[in-house]
Structure formats: C-alpha cells, structure tokens
Amino acid sequence: MCKGISILKARLKQELFEQYELSQRIVTRGAGAQEEVHFMYPGAPPIELPVLHDGQLVIYEWGNRNNKACKLPNTGWCRIESLEAGKWRWLSPEKVVIPADFGLEKSVWFQINEGMEGVLVHDEQLRPHVYMMTQPASHYYQTMTRHDRMPILVGQEI
Amino acid sequence: MIGHVDADCFYVSAERVRFPHLRSMPVGVLGNHGACIIAKSYEMKAAGVSTGMPIWDATPICPQAVYVKRDFRWYEALSRRMLALVQEVSPRVEFYSIDEQFFAALEPTDGFARQLQNNLLTRVGVPVSIGIAPTKTLAKLISDSSKPFGYGVVADDRQRRALLHNRPVTDITGIAKRSAMHLAAHGIETCDQFARADRAFIRWLLTKRGEDLWWELNGTPVIPVQAVRPKHKFVSRGGSIGRASCDPARVQAFVVRNVERLVEALMHYKVCCDQLTLSLSFTDRPERSLRSSLLGSRADFEALLEAALHLLPQVWQPSSAAVHYMHVIAGCLRPLAHRQMSLFEQPQLHDVKHRINNAVGRFALRSGSTLPLVDVYGDAANEYDICDIYGKSCF
Numbered sequence: 001m002c003k004g005i006s007i008l009k010a011r012l013k014q015e016l017f018e019q020y021e022l023s024q025r026i027v028t029r030g031a032g033a034q035e036e037v038h039f040m041y042p043g044a045p046p047i048e049l050p051v052l053h054d055g056q057l058v059i060y061e062w063g064n065r066n067n068k069a070c071k072l073p074n075t076g077w078c079r080i081e082s083l084e085a086g087k088w089r090w091l092s093p094e095k096v097v098i099p100a101d102f103g104l105e106k107s108v109w110f111q112i113n114e115g116m117e118g119v120l121v122h123d124e125q126l127r128p129h130v131y132m133m134t135q136p137a138s139h140y141y142q143t144m145t146r147h148d149r150m151p152i153l154v155g156q157e158i
Numbered sequence: 159m160i161g162h163v164d165a166d167c168f169y170v171s172a173e174r175v176r177f178p179h180l181r182s183m184p185v186g187v188l189g190n191h192g193a194c195i196i197a198k199s200y201e202m203k204a205a206g207v208s209t210g211m212p213i214w215d216a217t218p219i220c221p222q223a224v225y226v227k228r229d230f231r232w233y234e235a236l237s238r239r240m241l242a243l244v245q246e247v248s249p250r251v252e253f254y255s256i257d258e259q260f261f262a263a264l265e266p267t268d269g270f271a272r273q274l275q276n277n278l279l280t281r282v283g284v285p286v287s288i289g290i291a292p293t294k295t296l297a298k299l300i301s302d303s304s305k306p307f308g309y310g311v312v313a314d315d316r317q318r319r320a321l322l323h324n325r326p327v328t329d330i331t332g333i334a335k336r337s338a339m340h341l342a343a344h345g346i347e348t349c350d351q352f353a354r355a356d357r358a359f360i361r362w363l364l365t366k367r368g369e370d371l372w373w374e375l376n377g378t379p380v381i382p383v384q385a386v387r388p389k390h391k392f393v394s395r396g397g398s399i400g401r402a403s404c405d406p407a408r409v410q411a412f413v414v415r416n417v418e419r420l421v422e423a424l425m426h427y428k429v430c431c432d433q434l435t436l437s438l439s440f441t442d443r444p445e446r447s448l449r450s451s452l453l454g455s456r457a458d459f460e461a462l463l464e465a466a467l468h469l470l471p472q473v474w475q476p477s478s479a480a481v482h483y484m485h486v487i488a489g490c491l492r493p494l495a496h497r498q499m500s501l502f503e504q505p506q507l508h509d510v511k512h513r514i515n516n517a518v519g520r521f522a523l524r525s526g527s528t529l530p531l532v533d534v535y536g537d538a539a540n541e542y543d544i545c546d547i548y549g550k551s552c553f
C-alpha cells in the first residue's frame with residue numbers, strides 16, 4: 001500500500017496553496033533541498049490528494065476516512081482486483097493519475113517517477129473523491145516496505 | 159604524470175542527473191531485492207548510514223531519506239559519457255571501474271584538474287574528485303582523500319610527503335586488512351612509514367605486489383595505465399542465485415542462465431574456449447568445482463550448456479546440499495577467428511537469437527529451461543548484472 005505521497009511544491013499552482021491551505025503541508029529533507037508538499041492518509045484532516053483530472057492538477061478528498069454519513073467505501077485504496085471484478089461499477093469510477101515524486105510506506109520513502117493510478121468517484125453530494133489503486137507488491141517492494149500491496153506506478157516498475 | 163578521476167557517490171549522482179530534485183537530500187540506492195543500500199549520498203552518510211546496511215536499519219537513523227532502485231543500464235550510459243569526456247583531454251585512458259578512469263595527464267596542474275572536474279559536472283552532470291601524480295597509486299590516494307568534489311596535484315617531493323603524512327596504510331588501494339595486520343606487526347601503520355620502510359623487507363612481507371606499491375608511493379611509476387584491457391585468461395559468469403536452493407529445476411535453470419550470459423561474454427570478447435568449469439557454493443559445505451574439456455574450441459550455447467549440465471550432478475554432491483552461489487568459467491581461451499568450426503554447430507540459430515535479443519532486449523529469446531526463474535526474468539532489473547558491463551579493467 002502507500003499511506004502518504006509527496007509532490008514537489010514547484011509542480012503545484014499558487015492558487016491551490018491558498019484554496020487548500022497547502023502551506024502547512026510544506027516540508028524539506030535538508031538544507032538546499034527542494035520544497036515538497038506532503039499528503040498523508042493517517043495525517044490531520046482534511047485527507048486529500050493531488051489529482052490530474054481533465055489535464056488539470058487539482059486537489060480532491062482521499063477516499064472516505066470514517067465518514068459514516070457517506071456511502072463511499074470506508075478506505076483510501078481500491079484493489080485493482082475488485083475494480084476489475086466490477087465491485088466499484090455502481091460508483092461509475094473514472095481512472096485518474098495521482099502525480100507524486102515520492103511515496104511513503106511503513107516509514108520508507110521511495111522514488112516515484114511520475115505518479116500512480118487512482119480512481120475518481122463521487123459521493124451523494126457529487127463531491128469528488130479519489131482512491132489510490134493497489135496491486136500485489138513486487139518482491140522488491142515487499143522487501144523494501146514489508147507490505148504486500150503496492151501502488152500502480154505510471155510508466156515505472158519497481 | 160597520471161590522473162585519476164573518481165565520481166562521488168556515483169549511483170546517487172547518476173540518479174540526480176535524471177531526477178535533479180534528489181539533490182541535497184539523503185538518497186539511498188537499493189539493490190535488486192530492495193533490502194540493502196548499495197550506494198548512499200553524503201547527506202545519508204552524515205546521518206550514520208553505511209553502504210551494505212539493510213534498509214530496516216537505515217530508516218530509523220535517517221527517516222527523511224528517499225530510496226531509489228538501482229538501474230545499471232543508466233549508470234553504464236553515464237559511465238561511457240564520463241569515459242568519452244576524459245578521452246577528449248588525454249591520449250591514453252584506462253576504464254578502471256564503472257566510475258573511475260586513470261589517464262595520462264599531459265598538463266599536471268590544479269587548473270587542468272579544476273577544468274576537467276567542471277566539464278564532467280556540466281556536460282555529464284556527475285561530480286567527481288581528481289588526483290594527478292607521478293604514479294597511479296598516488297593519484298588514486300589524492301582523489302580518495304579529496305572527496306567529495308575535490309582535486310589535488312602531487313608534483314614534487316614535498317607535496318608527496320604531505321599526502322602520505324599520518325595517512326593509514328589501509329587508504330592505499332591494494333593494502334587490505336590482512337596486509338595491514340602484517341605491516342602493523344612491524345610497526346608500519348601509516349603511508350609515510352610504509353614508504354620509508356626498507357624495500358626488500360616490504361617485498362619479503364607482501365611479495366611483489368607490495369613492492370610495486372612501495373615504488374609507487376615513493377613516486378616511481380611501475381603500474382602502467384592500461385588503455386586496452388588485458389587479454390583474459392578466463393571468462394566467468396555467475397554469482398548468487400538469490401535464496402539458496404535444493405530445487406534441481408531452479409538450480410539447473412540458473413546454470414542455463416549463466417551459460418547464456420557466458421556465451422554473450424565470449425561473443426563480446428571474440429573468444430572461444432577449450433575448457434568449461436562449473437563451481438558451486440553451498441550454504442553449509444565447502445565449495446566444489448569440476449572442469450570438463452570440450453570437443454574443440456567452442457563458444458556456442460549448445461556445446462557449453464551440454465558440458466555444464468554434464469558437470470552439474472557431479473559437482474552438486476551431496477544432492478541434498480543447498481546451492482547458494484554458482485560460476486560457469488570458460489578457460490583455455492582462443493581468438494574466435496582462428497577456430498575450426500565443428501560439424502555439429504548451428505551458427506544460424508545463434509545468429510537469430512543474437513539479432514532478436516539485440517533488437518528487442520536482453521534475454522527476450524532465451525532457453526526454455528530458464529522457465530523456473532520467472533521471478534528473475536520477470537524483474538527487468540535482473541537483466542543487468544554489473545559484471546556484464548564490458549571494458550572495465552577492474553571490477
């Protein structure tokens with residue numbers, strides 16, 4: 001799985017920072033290193049993710065975290081097996097890309113070249129939610145993170 | 159004078175060439191299995207992470223680090239660019255290792271070293287350290303001690319003595335732990351003590367290799383810059399087979415894989431062999447190896463595989479032992495051009511395989527006996543083994 005992502009601050013438009021109060025998410029890994037914006041699932045709400053939708057980089061809610069009033073699956077991830085088995089069909093899911101430069105799993109940050117696949121669905125109020133797609137982890141990913149599911153990276157195999 | 163160029167944390171620097179945002183952050187390059195750190199940035203080193211450390215030991219001491227999977231194909235491409243650039247400024251260059259070159263330095267000055275360093279940084283993107291001295295050993299000692307991104311020239315005796323002063327003998331390439339222990343037993347612990355010791359005594363203690371280093375440290379070149387790789391006595395392919403295995407199908411599949419790699423290497427060096435050796439290491443037993451003579455000089459997959467599979471059950475004794483490492487070694491090498499073709503060879507089949515793999519990718523067409531290794535071939539990173547990068551004079 002992957003419980004957090006990081007995107008370079010330079011990839012996000014200035015308006016997004018004001019609209020979504022992203023400045024509190026800015027982090028660096030050392031003196032002189034580029035600034036990043038972190039999005040964590042277990043972090044403080046709101047739980048969000050950057051999404052490439054219709055050619056625009058936007059910010060949507062990440063899955064459904066414990067909102068009982070919402071009918072959407074109560075998780076942040078979508079197994080590709082269940083998507084392919086048609087279990088998400090009632091939500092009319094749409095494939096999107098979650099742009100990212102690093103992913104986080106069990107305190108390991110790993111390099112992401114472009115981003116990962118996600119599915120976009122809408123709740124009863126027609127608000128967009130994005131779920132990160134997962135697949136069985138490769139041997140490499142499993143050793144590195146000790147997790148048996150991994151994101152589907154765009155144009156990259158690890 | 160001889161120059162030595164050595165890239166600083168090469169694998170990490172290579173990743174930073176294509177992913178510039180990795181600059182100034184702690185970066186670790188992981189081996190194929192995702193377990194061990196095979197290279198690290200200076201930021202990661204500063205946090206206390208060492209090369210070879212498993213990732214689960216490194217994350218607690220450097221939680222902000224980011225990890226990248228190794229990509230030897232990319233590292234080799236950059237290595238060739240480095241080599242080509244050094245060849246522009248020197249008539250004689252030795253491709254010593256993937257990120258190091260020795261070269262004949264026509265202009266042994268700080269200005270020249272600085273300019274070469276800048277050229278490599280701006281045109282290849284890789285930071286290097288450079289040493290220039292009368293001998294290879296001194297030049298390498300300078301670049302090693304100037305890291306990161308330093309350079310230095312030893313042009314006279316005063317500079318040479320300053321370089322050796324109080325430097326541990328283990329800093330010298332070629333003085334391993336064992337030699338250092340022998341030397342320490344006789345009160346020799348630093349480079350300057352080594353250089354001032356009696357030459358005959360060093361030869362007695364460390365044989366001719368030690369004496370060569372003595373001359374070199376004292377400024378007399380005895381180890382030449384080898385622009386052409388020396389002719390091989392053996393060509394070997396193999397290594398770890400991953401998790402140790404008692405499974406005959408899996409071990410045999412690795413034999414097939416390594417014979418395919420060996421044939422590739424023989425083709426590259428344009429040699430064939432009269433002998434083939436198979437060597438196996440087991441988890442809890444001594445290593446065993448056996449040699450087989452071939453019918454004439456061969457470099458074709460079928461003949462070498464037949465010999466290797468003939469040796470396998472004889473070397474694998476007892477058959478209950480778990481195989482951990484394996485090598486297939488071609489010996490008694492001859493130039494391919496001088497060889498008599500056997501009546502049973504099928505050059506067409508080999509040519510077709512070679513052409514397809516060149517066009518589509520390594521191992522795209524390979525023996526069906528490698529099928530038990532779907533995990534190995536399914537992982538693109540396994541297509542590349544570091545020793546399959548040709549032309550280096552040192553591994």
Ligand SMILES: [Mg+2]
Pocket residue numbers: 164165166167168257
């Ligand atoms: Mg180096």
